[in-house]
Amino acid sequence: MSSQRAAQIAGHLNYPQGLLAGQVAIITGSGQGIGAEAARLFANEGAKVVVSDIDAAKANAVAESISKSGGTAIAVPGDMLDDKYLKTLVKKTVEFGNTINIIVNNAGYTWDGVIHKMTDKQWDNIIALHNTAPFKLVREAAPYFRVTDGQPRCIINISSTSGVHGNAGQANYGLAKAGINGLTKVIAKEWGPKFGVRCNSIAFGHILTRLTAAKEDGAFVTTPDGEKIALGIPTGQGSQSKDANLDIPLRRAGTATEAASAILALASPLSSYITGQVIMVTGGRNM
């Protein structure tokens, strides 16, 4: 029997209603990619999932597909850069599930440029999305985390190898993904002792989503003032080069499901003594 299967069986023997039974989880950026997979995996384990994404059509589709397959989910679409939305997100989550047990700060994208060409707007936008918005969401949700009702509570912040090891062309993203790891440790130290809140980061390496797909595919996001930011990596460079995975011991990129499985593992009671950590999910790259 594989160790993965043995762990699954052990998990389900101890948690027959699922690893996250009855827990209320907000997953930002869960309209697609890693977040959408996490939403599905969380719902499979009994969580009540709030699908949060700027793309309303995609958020609604994820919530509907979870509901159709017997899970519990609602979509609360909106822009993480809009302070009013963060208040709405917390309010609607509590109306839906009465509390909040888990926040996964996952929404994000890259807007690369070398240092001498990076604009203030590029810099500010990436830090606002990857640092300020998660902070404001956690602050808004504080009344549901600073409690002593015996329920599990955890926050998972999505980081990147860029924030741990740096990456040329990503001054903004590298800083932001390092910054979120600092916030993780502060939350773990502030809310661990009295409230038992766990907080961890997961730093992903090369995961197969539209962020690492060919730029020529044409995916983009739109900033609050209407500017289109092209997503993906130009063919022949970085994750789109033929040698992209040669420095990864597993010699391949990870799937969104594998990435989301690490989020589930960290949110689950099997990780109940893990807090304040930056977990590298990279196929072994940069160890």
Ligand SMILES: NC(=O)c1ccc[n+]([C@@H]2O[C@H](COP(=O)([O-])OP(=O)(O)OC[C@H]3O[C@@H](n4cnc5c(N)ncnc54)[C@H](O)[C@@H]3O)[C@@H](O)[C@H]2O)c1
């Ligand atoms: N794919 C990788 O290789 C990789 C590596 C390291 C870290 N990450 C991180 O993982 C996270 C998820 O990325 P992914 O690869 O699944 O990308 P993705 O583009 O597939 O999904 C990201 C989601 O975030 C949403 N989003 C973006 N801006 C938003 C905003 N302002 N408000 C609300 N939602 C917003 C998008 O609409 C999208 O649905 C990001 O934080 C990313 O930086 C990804």
